[in-house]
Amino acid sequence: MPDHAAMPDLVVGTEPLRAEITLRAFSVTLHRAGRPLLRNLGAWVADGTVNDHFIQFTEGVVAAEDVAALERAGRATVEGRRASHSSPERPGEPPEAIALDLRFEGGRNGRLTLTLHSDERVTLRLTAEGEPLRLALDWDQRSDERFVGLGARHGTDLDQRGRTVQLGADRRYTGPDCPPEMLEQGGIPQGDCAPVPWLLSSRGYGVIAHTHANGTRFDLAGSRTSVSTRAAAGPLELEFLCQSTPVARLRALCRRTGFPQLLPEWGYGFWKSRDIHEDREAVLDDHAGFRRHEIPLDAIVLDSPWATQYNSWEINPHQFPDAEAMIHDLRADGVRVVLWCTPWVNLDSADGQIPPQPESGRLHREAAPNYAPGARAGHFVRCADTDEPWVGQWWMGTGSIVDFTNESAERWWREQVMRVLRQGVEGIKIDDGDGYYLKDDVRLADGRRGVEAAWHLGGLHRISLQRALDEVHPGRGVLFGRSGWLGQHAVGHTWGADQASDFWSLRALVTATLSAAASGISNWSHDIGGYLGHRLVERCPPELFVRWLQFGCFTPLMHAHSRFPQEPWNYGQRMVDTYRAYVLLHERLLPYTRAAAATATRTGLPIIRPLCLIDPSDPRSWQLADAYGYGPSLWVAPVLDDGAREREVTLPRGEWIETWSGRRVRGGEEVLVEAPLERIPVWVRAGAIILTHPAEHVARGVGDTPASERPLEATLWGRPIGGRAAAATSDGLRVRWSSRDGWSTSDTARSVSFRTIGD
Numbered sequence: 001m002p003d004h005a006a007m008p009d010l011v012v013g014t015e016p017l018r019a020e021i022t023l024r025a026f027s028v029t030l031h032r033a034g035r036p037l038l039r040n041l042g043a044w045v046a047d048g049t050v051n052d053h054f055i056q057f058t059e060g061v062v063a064a065e066d067v068a069a070l071e072r073a074g075r076a077t078v079e080g081r082r083a084s085h086s087s088p089e090r091p092g093e094p095p096e097a098i099a100l101d102l103r104f105e106g107g108r109n110g111r112l113t114l115t116l117h118s119d120e121r122v123t124l125r126l127t128a129e130g131e132p133l134r135l136a137l138d139w140d141q142r143s144d145e146r147f148v149g150l151g152a153r154h155g156t157d158l159d160q161r162g163r164t165v166q167l168g169a170d171r172r173y174t175g176p177d178c179p180p181e182m183l184e185q186g187g188i189p190q191g192d193c194a195p196v197p198w199l200l201s202s203r204g205y206g207v208i209a210h211t212h213a214n215g216t217r218f219d220l221a222g223s224r225t226s227v228s229t230r231a232a233a234g235p236l237e238l239e240f241l242c243q244s245t246p247v248a249r250l251r252a253l254c255r256r257t258g259f260p261q262l263l264p265e266w267g268y269g270f271w272k273s274r275d276i277h278e279d280r281e282a283v284l285d286d287h288a289g290f291r292r293h294e295i296p297l298d299a300i301v302l303d304s305p306w307a308t309q310y311n312s313w314e315i316n317p318h319q320f321p322d323a324e325a326m327i328h329d330l331r332a333d334g335v336r337v338v339l340w341c342t343p344w345v346n347l348d349s350a351d352g353q354i355p356p357q358p359e360s361g362r363l364h365r366e367a368a369p370n371y372a373p374g375a376r377a378g379h380f381v382r383c384a385d386t387d388e389p390w391v392g393q394w395w396m397g398t399g400s401i402v403d404f405t406n407e408s409a410e411r412w413w414r415e416q417v418m419r420v421l422r423q424g425v426e427g428i429k430i431d432d433g434d435g436y437y438l439k440d441d442v443r444l445a446d447g448r449r450g451v452e453a454a455w456h457l458g459g460l461h462r463i464s465l466q467r468a469l470d471e472v473h474p475g476r477g478v479l480f481g482r483s484g485w486l487g488q489h490a491v492g493h494t495w496g497a498d499q500a501s502d503f504w505s506l507r508a509l510v511t512a513t514l515s516a517a518a519s520g521i522s523n524w525s526h527d528i529g530g531y532l533g534h535r536l537v538e539r540c541p542p543e544l545f546v547r548w549l550q551f552g553c554f555t556p557l558m559h560a561h562s563r564f565p566q567e568p569w570n571y572g573q574r575m576v577d578t579y580r581a582y583v584l585l586h587e588r589l590l591p592y593t594r595a596a597a598a599t600a601t602r603t604g605l606p607i608i609r610p611l612c613l614i615d616p617s618d619p620r621s622w623q624l625a626d627a628y629g630y631g632p633s634l635w636v637a638p639v640l641d642d643g644a645r646e647r648e649v650t651l652p653r654g655e656w657i658e659t660w661s662g663r664r665v666r667g668g669e670e671v672l673v674e675a676p677l678e679r680i681p682v683w684v685r686a687g688a689i690i691l692t693h694p695a696e697h698v699a700r701g702v703g704d705t706p707a708s709e710r711p712l713e714a715t716l717w718g719r720p721i722g723g724r725a726a727a728a729t730s731d732g733l734r735v736r737w738s739s740r741d742g743w744s745t746s747d748t749a750r751s752v753s754f755r756t757i758g759d
Contacts, residue, residue: 010078012098013116017242021114026076026102028114030122030205032242037205041139043073043112043126045104048133050215050230052169054436056395060189061169061436063215067133073102073110104128121252122240128231135236136228138219145203146622147220148612149519151196151484152496152512156504158610158625160199164219167195168436168455171497175504177535191434193497193512194484195455196519198253199227202612202622206249208256210237212456212485214435232440232451246518246616247605253520254604258490260522262601262730265702266336267427267478267493267523268593269298270583273338273561275531277302278355280320287330289567291700295580296587298701299336301429301480301561305353305360306339309368310346310396313416315423318359327424334703338427338480339420343461344392344399345371345380352396364397370416371399379409381450381457384441392437401437404460405453406445414468421472428465430492433458433483458483462491480525480557489521493557501530501540501562506548507640511625513555514610522597522606525557529566539564542571543642543677546578550680551638553582554630556593556607578678587698591691591712591729596631598730607631615652618668624650633688633717637673637681647675655686657717657758664718664758686758687720689727689735694753707731711751714743718758 008020008029018031028041048067055062079099095117102110110128117123126135147160154171157163172187182188197209197216209216213233219226229236241252254260272290277283283300290297308314315323327337346352349364374380380389380400389400403409417428435454442450444457462481469477479492488494496512499505509526516524529540529548540548545566552558560566568579596607605613609629611621627637627649635656637649651667658665658673659682665671673681684690692713697705707730714735716725723739734746743754 012081012114013096017116017120017122019114019116019122021076021098021100023076023078026073030240030242032120032204035204037203037242038240039140041137043102043110044070044136044138045108045110045128045132045231046070046134046136050133052214055189056393058189059191059395059434059436060171061192062189063166063169065133071104071106071108073104073112075103076100076112079111108132119252120242122242124238124240126236132231134228135231136226137236137238138224138226141220141223141225142203145201147199147201148515148610148622149196149198149200149206150218151198151516151519152194152494152521153515154190154193154497154508154512156507156511156625157623158511158514159623160218161220164217164221167197167216167218168192168214168434170195173500173505175500175502175508177500177502191497192436193482194488194494194516194521196484196489196521197486198519200246200249200518200612202616204242204244206241206253208239208241208253208486210239210486212435212453213451214438214440214454230451234452246613247603250518250520250613251604254490257487257520259602259604260489260520260597260600260606261492262594262598263478263493263523264476265590265594265707266298268556268590268597269702270296270558270586271299271301271338271560272297273301273303273559275303275561275563276305276353276355278319279357280326283320283326283330286567287333287335289569291333293569293576293580294699295568295576296583296698296701297335299338299427300330301338301340301427303340303429303561304396305355305364308363309349309366310344310352310399311341312345312368312370313341313420314369315420316355316360316363318357318363319355324423331424334701336426337424338429338478339425340429340431341465342394342396342430342432343402343404343457344394344396344432345374345402346397346399347371347391348399349397351398368399374402374409374412375400377408377412378445379403379406379412381438382443384443390439390442392439394432394437401457402461403445404457404464405448409445410460410464414464417465417468418472421468421477426473426476427478427480428469430462430465430479430481430483433461433481435485455485459485459488459491462488466491484521489519489523493523493525494521495524495559496526498532499527499530500532500536501534501544503544503547503640503642505530506544506551506638507626510551510638510640513608514625514628517606517608517628518610518612520604520606522600522608523556524608525555525559526552527559527561528552529560529562531562533562533564539566539570542575545571545575546677547639549579549582553586553680554634554636554682556597558583558586584695584699587702588692588695590693590698590702591710592631594730595691595728599632611650611652618653620650633685633690635683635685639675639680645675645677646672647681648672649681651683655718656683657686658683662758684717686718687725688717689725689737690715690717691727691729691735708733708750712753714752714754716754716756
């Protein structure tokens with residue numbers, strides 16, 4: 001271990017960042033503004049073998065390695081140093097850097113390059129000779145340190161301290177229906193939805209692991225925090241972001257990897273999906289049902305299957321005869337169509353979901369018509385030792401993955417997508433871009449192997465599909481994807497993967513939502529009621545369905561999808577009325593939600609805001625997993641326990657107003673609130689203006705009215721401190737209130753009504 005008492009042999013950098021390096025008992029301590037951020041950073045390598053096991057049925061990975069004793073870097077020598085005179089006045093100057101030759105226990109040599117940048121970033125790059133299994137950097141964990149991020153961590157704890165997380169192999173179901181023998185092994189492995197190699201610490205730093213490798217690991221379980229990758233993927237490259245606040249560090253992350261998109265209004269509306277729309281009549285039944293029960297509807301998602309095979313990009317004429325007319329008829333009524341896809345093209349789709357028509361069954365036993373042309377042109381990921389397409393099995397059959405590092409392959413794929421988009425489809429739901437499907441030895445067109453690039457293809461697929469949407473429907477198309485990794489938050493929506501229909505899964509999903517937000521994911525959604533069903537064999541129980549619906553109302557995109565008939569009219573009239581009320585509320589909140597989305601595009605601050613982003617100095621904030629900020633002025637507390645009719649809620653500091661009573665409440669402590677089945681506890685920050693649409697304007701959905709022409713309601717919640725308040729829409733309208741002048745707007749021609757609630 002590093003010698004904590006050793007005096008540094010050299011110092012790199014100046015204020016605000018400075019690194020103190022001890023060479024003979026190697027360690028690095030990083031300071032910001034005179035305060036230590038990272039203490040006694042060291043390096044280690046380890047030999048070993050990988051024994052990860054992929055379970056196709058649940059798309060889960062059981063992570064396992066045989067690892068030899070760690071070999072720590074015991075001493076270092078200076079190989080080279082580059083000084084810097086950079087300053088805000090001289091931004092073009094190179095950063096200060098130092099290269100160190102490392103000597104590991106056991107005699108192995110390595111190299112560490114440390115670079116301090118003028119924008120409060122530090123980058124570290126580690127290599128080692130030979131062929132170790134793992135490369136790692138680690139540092140002292142502070143006694144009060146908390147950790148959030150790493151993408152959508154599905155569990156009951158927001159703080160990841162005490163855990164070891166292997167990205168892509170971390171998600172487990174440990175809910176009430178987990179068999180005891182599986183619970184003893186940590187739960188049922190599931191596809192690890194939207195992992196992100198980004199960790200946000202309460203001690204003043206965030207760290208990015210620049211890798212696309214399977215096996216990327218964040219070990220937060222001991223006295224040392226460790227980040228490691230498998231050395232076969234190349235050097236370990238970490239980037240520490242050291243800005244003064246968590247939001248500033250999140251903004252710096254987005255500067256490095258992309259800011260979230262501002263999507264068109266229907267992308268924040270209400271979408272209806274089914275596991276299978278077996279035929280045209282099923283699609284029209286969804287549409288007619290929502291119209292009959294006067295529930296707003298913005299899009300219908302045709303999940304798998306809809307194509308002749310997986311993924312031919314040809315609409316199945318036996319399942320959907322005259323599909324283009326159906327799409328146009330729905331669109332004429334204000335309802336968009338979204339199509340599901342994956343990056344696989346199948347040789348055989350017989351093991352996938354198949355619509356009931358005999359001709360549909362015949363087609364799915366055949367190779368997709370675009371497979372042979374794609375194979376001949378070299379558009380698929382290739383085998384290790386030949387130029388033949390690599391063929392794998394996934395949950396919808398057997399096929400090959402498109403190689404999006406090949407420009408010709410990307411263009412070939414995009415052109416097929418655009419052909420369908422030109423038929424009137426305006427959205428794409430993208431599934432199965434996860435790295436755990438790729439074998440280590442497969443080859444890509446850019447020269448990398450699967451071991452180096454497993455989690456890169458999913459992001460490249462997103463970009464390709466977004467390009468297709470932008471070319472056919474500029475500014476109007478919406479992408480909706482499940483997979484994650486560094487930078488994927490910047491393209492379209494991400495949704496929270498497949499959930500069982502039980503309260504444990506709802507609680508884990510809320511935690512994942514906050515974890516995803518702390519990872520930069522702003523455009524977020526989930527399947528209301530759970531996709532997998534109750535005990536995997538029946539639809540969501542009514543009470544859970546209501547509580548999930550309420551959570552969905554306060555999610556950027558409200559999305560209903562399930563394997564079972566979870567249309568509200570299947571539960572009775574009371575459910576229809578409740579469902580209508582919450583979908584309508586979600587639609588009315590569109591100006592507020594989209595304004596928060598616009599903030600995310602500029603600053604990186606997500607729509608959903610865990611308390612650690614709002615008030616990081618609050619000692620509760622890094623662990624609070626069951627309540628959150630929704631935009632700048634709402635605090636939402638979903639009910640997460642079966643039978644609960646009240647719950648304790650942690651309120652942020654400040655003054656708040658209960659939405660259901662108009663009563664003013666002081667924050668900074670826990671409050672016990674009533675939570676009858678029809679109510680989700682929500683508060684408004686006192687003195688805030690909330691902009692909404694009138695109910696009658698969005699009673700059928702958002703339609704096509706330009707945002708700048710939509711009517712608004714402005715509600716002032718309580719008298720603001722200082723006697724003035726303001727709010728803005730994403731299209732630039734500003735609404736103001738002052739105790740002296742009353743209400744005013746920046747566009748007097750816009751239809752805005754005003755009201756005040758509370759004192």
